[in-house]
Amino acid sequence: MALSGVGIGLRRELADALVKTSRRVDWLELIPENVIAVHGRTEQQLERLAERVGIASHGVALNVAGPTPLPMELLRGIRRLDERYQFPLVSEHLCWSTTSERNFLDLLPVPFTEAFVRHVAARVNVIQDVLGRQMLLENISAYARMPGAELDEGAFTRAVLAETGAGLLLDVNNVFVTATNLGLEPLELLHSLPLESAREIHVAGHHRRHGRLVDSHGAPVADEVLALYAEALRRTGPLPTLLEWDTDIPALDVVLDEADRVRAVLDEATRDLSSAGVAA
Amino acid sequence: MSPATFFRLAAPLLEGRAGLEVLTTTRLSRRDTDGLVFYQRLMHANVVHTLEALFPLVSVLLGPRFDAVCRDWASVHPSAHWDLNHWATGFADFIASRFPDEAALSEAADLHSIELDCARPVEAFEPGRLDNRTATTRQYTHRVDLAVRAVRSGPPSAVAPAPVVLIVFRSQSTGLVHHHLPDLAELLAFGLVRGEASLADAEAVGLSSPALSSGAQRLVHVGLLSAMPTGAPWAA
Numbered sequence: 131m132a133l134s135g136v137g138i139g140l141r142r143e144l145a146d147a148l149v150k151t152s153r154r155v156d157w158l159e160l161i162p163e164n165v166i167a168v169h170g171r172t173e174q175q176l177e178r179l180a181e182r183v184g185i186a187s188h189g190v191a192l193n194v195a196g197p198t199p200l201p202m203e204l205l206r207g208i209r210r211l212d213e214r215y216q217f218p219l220v221s222e223h224l225c226w227s228t229t230s231e232r233n234f235l236d237l238l239p240v241p242f243t244e245a246f247v248r249h250v251a252a253r254v255n256v257i258q259d260v261l262g263r264q265m266l267l268e269n270i271s272a273y274a275r276m277p278g279a280e281l282d283e284g285a286f287t288r289a290v291l292a293e294t295g296a297g298l299l300l301d302v303n304n305v306f307v308t309a310t311n312l313g314l315e316p317l318e319l320l321h322s323l324p325l326e327s328a329r330e331i332h333v334a335g336h337h338r339r340h341g342r343l344v345d346s347h348g349a350p351v352a353d354e355v356l357a358l359y360a361e362a363l364r365r366t367g368p369l370p371t372l373l374e375w376d377t378d379i380p381a382l383d384v385v386l387d388e389a390d391r392v393r394a395v396l397d398e399a400t401r402d403l404s405s406a407g408v409a410a
Numbered sequence: 411m412s413p414a415t416f417f418r419l420a421a422p423l424l425e426g427r428a429g430l431e432v433l434t435t436t437r438l439s440r441r442d443t444d445g446l447v448f449y450q451r452l453m454h455a456n457v458v459h460t461l462e463a464l465f466p467l468v469s470v471l472l473g474p475r476f477d478a479v480c481r482d483w484a485s486v487h488p489s490a491h492w493d494l495n496h497w498a499t500g501f502a503d504f505i506a507s508r509f510p511d512e513a514a515l516s517e518a519a520d521l522h523s524i525e526l527d528c529a530r531p532v533e534a535f536e537p538g539r540l541d542n543r544t545a546t547t548r549q550y551t552h553r554v555d556l557a558v559r560a561v562r563s564g565p566p567s568a569v570a571p572a573p574v575v576l577i578v579f580r581s582q583s584t585g586l587v588h589h590h591l592p593d594l595a596e597l598l599a600f601g602l603v604r605g606e607a608s609l610a611d612a613e614a615v616g617l618s619s620p621a622l623s624s625g626a627q628r629l630v631h632v633g634l635l636s637a638m639p640t641g642a643p644w645a646a
Contacts, residue, residue, distance in 0.1 A: 191492035274445020278411035
């Protein structure tokens with residue numbers, strides 16, 4: 131089932147209401163780490179939702195760029211979920227989170243170097259071999275540059291995708307958050323990324339904390355991010371877009387209202403591209 | 411900088427075990443060094459958030475002390491596992507050793523630990539294996555189960571000092587974890603079969619050893635799990 135339109139994150143807090151709602155939900159995205167071990171009622175809810183809409187997988191714990199061996203138990207679990215639910219898209223983050231001693235409970239950037247391109251590419255190739263399919267890699271939010279950078283984020287990401295055949299999950303909120311925190315122009319950072327490889331887009335809300343923007347996924351999407359999203363769509367064409375809401379999760383209707391707001395931008399961009407002769 | 415060098419420098423820096431001077435050979439702006447400190451803050455906040463989600467009653471009982479306890483726990487027992495629930499492993503023992511005179515606190519930590527243990531089915535990683543450990547018996551000196559329920563439903567409440575024996579179990583049909591206050595027959599049957607309850611448990615609820623009739627034990631155990639109540643997640 132190919133995905134289109136605007137989906138929302140499948141979260142435990144929303145599951146009951148999602149099963150019952152008659153409102154438009156184009157697709158869902160689950161976090162495999164959260165459902166790999168569910169059974170009983172939660173599993174039944176997932177089955178019912180999967181009968182109605184397409185579900186994509188968005189992992190958070192593979193430690194794609196990390197120094198430790200890949201968590202094969204988790205990776206095989208994602209493969210089993212993929213075999214069961216036939217995910218149209220499987221994604222992870224272009225980041226590290228864990229050393230042999232500690233899970234840092236965060237998505238951390240690596241230095242953008244040629245050595246790290248080779249390091250990350252080798253691990254992404256293993257992941258794709260185990261999954262038996264292409265994965266998408268998401269640009270993360272950054273609060274600092276890591277030392278020793280030789281490349282910018284766009285060139286680094288393009289090189290990793292070229293070495294692996296992976297696609298880009300373009301997180302527009304992360305572009306805005308990173309650019310603001312690092313003193314870059316959001317549009318320049320957006321245009322530097324390999325948008326031609328984008329297969330999915332994420333949008334979300336953020337907060338300001340201690341003078342920095344934090345990718346909290348706990349607020350409506352900022353107007354500046356929606357404007358950046360519209361610009362991204364002009365470059366990528368219409369892509370399945372996910373509204374992420376993971377903290378301070380409101381009632382489902384509030385989340386779906388926000389999804390409608392995002393969909394209006396997607397629909398307008400699609401119309402503009404159609405009238406300009408670009409295939410939707 | 412090689413990946414190995416980067417991780418060797420960055421990990422202690424982000425943990426706060428090393429100062430920014432380890433990066434003196436690199437050219438980082440003030441904005442970026444401030445950003446690295448910001449990562450340290452975020453990580454501590456994430457540890458607190460994770461442990462608060464896993465041990466909500468402990469967080470309530472400790473109040474402002476919880477933050478420092480989380481910091482100490484993370485420094486001596488960091489988890490490297492991808493599953494965040496692993497941050498809970500050993501935390502109850504840590505609480506018990508750190509607060510030996512606060513029984514309600516230790517019991518609350520223990521209850522949350524066995525809830526987590528019951529909640530995690532093993533067949534997720536071993537397809538076909540169905541003999542999950544689904545239930546555990548505990549004897550407490552405080553009604554921490556009631557306090558847990560109060561915390562989960564809204565305002566925290568005091569923990570009453572009252573002896574109680576609990577079975578914490580995961581429903582086979584719903585996958586949800588429950589607390590069950592067993593009657594004596596259930597308790598003894600469960601304990602004998604599982605080898606986890608003892609005569610002390612029986613005496614705690616006023617029963618005498620003659621009640622241990624083997625026929626009754628087997629009979630009650632057969633119907634035990636199927637007779638358990640079902641309902642909301644973590645229902646009492």
